[in-house]
Amino acid sequence: MIAAQRLGEWSTRAPEMEEDIALANIALDQLGAARLLLTYAGELEGAGRDEDALAYLRDDREFRNCLLVELPNGDFAVTMAKLLFLSAYQVPLYTALAGCADERLAAIGAKARKESAYHLDHASLWVRRLGDGTEESHRRMQAAVDEVWPYTHELFTPDPAAPVDPATLRADFDATVTAVLDEATLTLPQTSWTPAGGRDGVHTEHLSYLLAEMQVLHRAHPGARW
Amino acid sequence: MYGNDFPAGDAPGGGLLDEVEAAEAALREAAERGRRGATAGEDLAAYFAEVIDADQKIEPRDWMPEAYRKTLIRQIAQHAHSEIIGMQPEGNWISRAPSLKRKAILLAKVQDEAGHGLYLYAAAETLGVSRDELVDLLLSGRQKYSSIFNYPTLTWADVGAIGWLVDGAAIVNQVPLCRCSYGPYARAMIRVCKEESFHQRQGYEILHTLAHGTPAQKAMAQDAVDRWWYPSLAMFGPPDSDSTHSAQSMAWKIKRFSNDELRQRFVDMCVQQAEVLGLTIPDPALRWNDERQAYDYTQPDYDELMRVIKGEGPCNRQRMEHRRRAHAEGAWVREAAAAYAAKQRNKEKVAA
Numbered sequence: 001m002i003a004a005q006r007l008g009e010w011s012t013r014a015p016e017m018e019e020d021i022a023l024a025n026i027a028l029d030q031l032g033a034a035r036l037l038l039t040y041a042g043e044l045e046g047a048g049r050d051e052d053a054l055a056y057l058r059d060d061r062e063f064r065n066c067l068l069v070e071l072p073n074g075d076f077a078v079t080m081a082k083l084l085f086l087s088a089y090q091v092p093l094y095t096a097l098a099g100c101a102d103e104r105l106a107a108i109g110a111k112a113r114k115e116s117a118y119h120l121d122h123a124s125l126w127v128r129r130l131g132d133g134t135e136e137s138h139r140r141m142q143a144a145v146d147e148v149w150p151y152t153h154e155l156f157t158p159d160p161a162a163p164v165d166p167a168t169l170r171a172d173f174d175a176t177v178t179a180v181l182d183e184a185t186l187t188l189p190q191t192s193w194t195p196a197g198g199r200d201g202v203h204t205e206h207l208s209y210l211l212a213e214m215q216v217l218h219r220a221h222p223g224a225r226w
Numbered sequence: 227m228y229g230n231d232f233p234a235g236d237a238p239g240g241g242l243l244d245e246v247e248a249a250e251a252a253l254r255e256a257a258e259r260g261r262r263g264a265t266a267g268e269d270l271a272a273y274f275a276e277v278i279d280a281d282q283k284i285e286p287r288d289w290m291p292e293a294y295r296k297t298l299i300r301q302i303a304q305h306a307h308s309e310i311i312g313m314q315p316e317g318n319w320i321s322r323a324p325s326l327k328r329k330a331i332l333l334a335k336v337q338d339e340a341g342h343g344l345y346l347y348a349a350a351e352t353l354g355v356s357r358d359e360l361v362d363l364l365l366s367g368r369q370k371y372s373s374i375f376n377y378p379t380l381t382w383a384d385v386g387a388i389g390w391l392v393d394g395a396a397i398v399n400q401v402p403l404c405r406c407s408y409g410p411y412a413r414a415m416i417r418v419c420k421e422e423s424f425h426q427r428q429g430y431e432i433l434h435t436l437a438h439g440t441p442a443q444k445a446m447a448q449d450a451v452d453r454w455w456y457p458s459l460a461m462f463g464p465p466d467s468d469s470t471h472s473a474q475s476m477a478w479k480i481k482r483f484s485n486d487e488l489r490q491r492f493v494d495m496c497v498q499q500a501e502v503l504g505l506t507i508p509d510p511a512l513r514w515n516d517e518r519q520a521y522d523y524t525q526p527d528y529d530e531l532m533r534v535i536k537g538e539g540p541c542n543r544q545r546m547e548h549r550r551r552a553h554a555e556g557a558w559v560r561e562a563a564a565a566y567a568a569k570q571r572n573k574e575k576v577a578a
Contacts, residue, residue: 008329011317011336012548015556017310017344024337028330035326052325076559132569133562140558217324217382224440226325226382226432 001034001055002207003027003069003086005214007079015076022122026083029115036108056218060207067198068151070207077137077144080126084180085148087120089155092172096164105163124180131184138185145181146189154196242401246419249404253412256282278479283409286352294478298408299353300369301480306346307364307371309339311545315379316388324382328432332385335425342418349410365550373531374461376539383436383443383450389429391451391458391496397422398492399462407479430499437504444504451500452508460526460534462489468528493523 007027014020038051049057068086073079094116097109130141158167181188197203218226259282270289277284284290313336320336323329347357363369374392379385400422403415436447463469463485475481483491493512500507511524533539 004329005321008320008333011320011333012313013552013555015552015559017340019556019559020313020340021337021344024333024340028333028337031326031330031333035330038326055326056324076556129566130559130562133566134558136558137562137565213321217322221324221440221442224324224443225435226328226439 001031001038002063002065002210003082004031004034005210006069006071006073006082009073010079023079026119026122029112029119033108033112033115036111040104040108052218056215060203060211061201063201063203063207063211064199065203065207066151066154067195067204068148068155070198070204070210071148071151072206074144074147075140076126077130077140078147080123080130081141081144081148083119084123084127085152085155085177087116087123088173088176088180089152089169090116091120091176092169093164093166096169100163102163120176127180127186128184131181131186141184142186145186149189150191150193150195153194154198157196157199242397243420243423245401246404246416246423249401249412250416252281252405253283253416278407281405281479283412284407285409293474294480295353297475297478297480298411299350299355301475302346302350302353302411302414303355303360303363303369304371306343306350306360307369308375309343309346310364311371311549312375313339313343314545314548315375315377315541316385318379319382319385322382323385331428335389335428338421338425342421345414345417349414352410361553365546365553367537367546370535371545372461373534373539374457375545376534376541377454377457378541380453381446381450383433383446384454386429386432386436386447387450387454389425389427390433390499391429391454392461393422393426393429394496395458395461395492397426398488398495402482402488403480405479405482411480430503433503433505447503448505451505455508456526456530459489459492459523460528460531462486462492464528464531465525490520493521497521 004027007023007030010020010023010027012020014023034055035051038054042049042051042054068082071078071082091113094109094113097105098113100106100109127141130137132138152173156166156170156173159165178188195204271291274284274288274290274294277288284294316332316339317336320329320332323332347360350360351357360369364371374395379388397419400415400419404412404419406412406415433447433451436443438444466472466484466486469485472481472484476484496507497512509524511522513522515522534542537543
C-alpha cells in the first residue's frame with residue numbers, strides 16, 4: 001500500500017516515458033496486492049472494516065508497513081534501490097505464501113509472486129545500468145544503496161507465528177541482491193545501524209505526511225461513497 | 227476489470243464505439259481490396275490523389291505532398307504532446323484519490339495516456355521525424371499541446387469532469403480520425419479511441435456517484451462541470467470562420483468534419499448525459515432547436531482560447547516547467563542507460 005503510494009508519486013516525473021509507464025504499472029501491482037490483503041485482513045478481523053477503512057481511517061501508529069517503503073523517493077537511484085530490495089524480499093515471500101496452508105493467502109501469494117518477479121527484473125536491470133553506466137550514475141547508485149540498505153534488516157525480523165517466518169527468507173534475498181550488486185559494480189555498506197519499528201507501528205517521520213496526503217479527501221467526507 | 231460495475235444502459239460512449247468499430251472494419255476491407263491498378267511509377271501526385279479518392283490509406287513509404295507530411299507531423303505531434311502533458315492534471319490526484327479502487331483506476335488511466343503518447347510519437351516517426359526532435363519542439367514551446375490541459379484540477383470531481391467532458395470531446399474529435407487517409411494515424415486512432423471511451427465512462431461514473439452522494443459531493447460535481455464545460459467546448463478549436471487549416475485537411479481526408487460540426491455533435495451528446503447525471507450544464511441559453519434538430523448553445527469565449535494557446539492560461543507555465551524538469555532531472559539516467567548499453571555491445575563484440 002505504502003510502496004504503491006510512493007511509486008505513484010513518480011507519475012509524470014520519470015526520466016523517460018517508458019519508465020513512467022513501468023513505474024505506474026508496478027504501483028498498480030503493489031496496490032492490487034495491498035487491496036487483496038487488506039480486504040482479507042478486514043474479513044479476518046470481523047469488525048466490518050473494508051480495504052478503504054483500513055487504508056484511509058487508520059493513523060500512522062496503526063500502520064504495520066516496513067520502514068523501507070515509506071522512505072521518500074529521492075532520486076531515481078534511491079527509488080530503484082528501494083524497489084530492488086523490496087522485490088528481492090517479496091519474490092521469496094510470495095513464493096512461500098503460495099504454498100502456505102491458508103488458501104486465501106496462498107492464492108494471493110500465487111498471483112503476487114509473478115508480479116514481483118517482474119518488479120525484480122525491472123529493478124535489477126536499472127541497478128545494473130546505473131551502477132555500471134556513467135561515473136555520475138555509479139556514484140548516485142552507490143549512494144542510494146548506502147542510504148537504503150540499513151532498512152532491509154527489519155524485513156527479516158524472526159516471527160515464528162507468521163504464516164511465513166520472515167527470517168527464513170534472508171538467504172534467498174542475500175543471494176539475489178549480492179549477485180545484482182556485483183554485476184552492477186556496487187558494494188554493500190558496512191554498518192551496524194538496523195533501524196526498525198514499522199511492524200510495531202513506530203515509523204519514521206515520513207509516514208504521517210504520506211498518510212495526511214493520502215487520506216485527506218476520504219476523511220473530509222465521512223461515510224461518503226466514491 | 228476496472229469500473230465495469232456500472233450499468234451499460236445510460237453510460238456514454240456506446241454509439242461512438244460502434245463508429246470506431248465500423249472504421250476498423252472499413253480499414254480491413256480497404257486493405258483486402260488492395261490498391262487499384264495504378265503503380266507508383268510515373269505520376270506520383272496522380273497516384274496519391276487516386277489513393278485518397280478511393281478511400282484507401284497512404285502508407286509511410288508512399289510519396290506524399292510535402293505539405294501533407296508537414297500537416298500530419300504537426301497534428302500527430304500535437305496530439306502526442308497532449309497525451310503526455312495531459313497526464314499532469316489527473317496525475318495531480320493519484321496520491322489523494324478517495325478510495326483504493328479509484329486510485330487504481332486513475333493510475334491505470336494515466337498509464338494509458340503515456341502509452342497513447344508513445345504510440346502517437348511512433349506514428350509521427352513514420353513520417354521521418356524523430357521522437358527526440360518532437361520532444362525538443364514541445365519543450366522549447368515551438369509545438370503546442372491541447373489548451374485544455376492548462377486548466378487546474380482543484381477537486382476530486384475535476385477528475386470525473388475531465389473523463390466525461392474532456393475525454394468525451396477528445397473522442398468526438400478523434401472518432402472521425404479513425405478514417406483519416408494516413409494509415410498509421412488511422413490505426414493509432416482506432417486503438418486510442420477504444421481506450422478513451424473507456425476513460426470517458428469512468429469519468430462519467432465518478433460524476434454519477436458524486437451527484438448521487440452527499441450534498442457536498444453533489445456540489446463538488448456541479449462546480450467541476452461549471453468550470454470544465456467551456457474549456458471542453460473550446461477543445462474543438464476556433465469557429466469555422468477562423469480556422470486556418472481546415473479546407474486543405476478536409477480535401478486530404480485528414481479531417482472529416484469542421485470544428486463547429488464536431489462541437490455541435492458534442493453538445494448534443496452531453497445534454498442528455500447531464501440529465502441522467504442530475505447535473506446542470508452552465509449555459510442558460512442551452513435549448514433544443516426543433517428546426518435544426520440540434521441544441522442551441524452559447525459559444526465559448528474564443529478570446530480566452532487564444533490567450534491560453536498563446537501561453538497565458540492558468541497552468542501553462544506550470545505544465546511546461548514540470549515537463550522540462552522531469553526531462554532535465556532524468557538526463558543522467560538516460561545517459562547511464564546509453565553508456566551501459568554501449569558497454570554491453572562492446573562485451574558482446576569482444577566475446578564474438
